[in-house]
Amino acid sequence: MAAKIVTYEELKAHSSKDSVYLLLHEKVYDVTKFIDEHPGGDEVILAETGRDATEAFEDVGHSDEARALLADMLVGEFEKNSELKTKKAPQSSASHSTAVNSAVQQGSNLMYFVPLAMLVAYFAWRFYSNGSV
Ligand code: HEM
Structure with a gap:
């Protein structure tokens, strides 16, 4: 129904x-x-x-x-398209942009993490290869 x-x-x-x-x-x-x-x-x-x-x-x-x-x-x-707009519409668009912001935030966290991980891997490699020679 x-x-x-x-x-x-x-x-x-x-x-x-x-x-x-x-x-x-x-x-x-x-x-x-x-x-x-x-x-x-x-x-x-x-x-x-x-x-x-x-x-x-x-x-x-x-x-x-x-x-x-x-x-x-x-x-x-x-009725969705009624003359009276309910309060929800702007709220949902706000939460959408928050989701986008947090995705961007996550992206930039990764941008720091990847070079850092490579640096750590490099020093670890140097430490171990020096030790063995
Ligand atoms: C159909 C809609 C509503 C229902 C079923 C409802 C139900 C209730 C119930 C059961 C309480 C007792 C406290 C609680 O259980 O939270 C309460 C308290 C209250 N309600 Fe509503 N309510 C409705 C709409 C509204 C609206 C539109 C207002 C507007 C401001 C409002 C204002 C209040 C206030 C100020 C109290 C506190 C009363 C006190 O503690 O002295 N209610 N309501």
């Missing part, structure tokens, strides 16, 4: 206490029933409707128990 795709229009349409959708990590959750039970109160959740709530949710450092509650509230995936 294909996951339901939720558009930005739909996300915005569920921004009142009668029906509340939250966008977290590119997925949309129906938190209408949960909002009254939320230990952090309803205002904080209502303040995050119609936009990417990921940062606010993660800033609090929610427990694994809190995350486990999300599974039952899932509506579907947030």
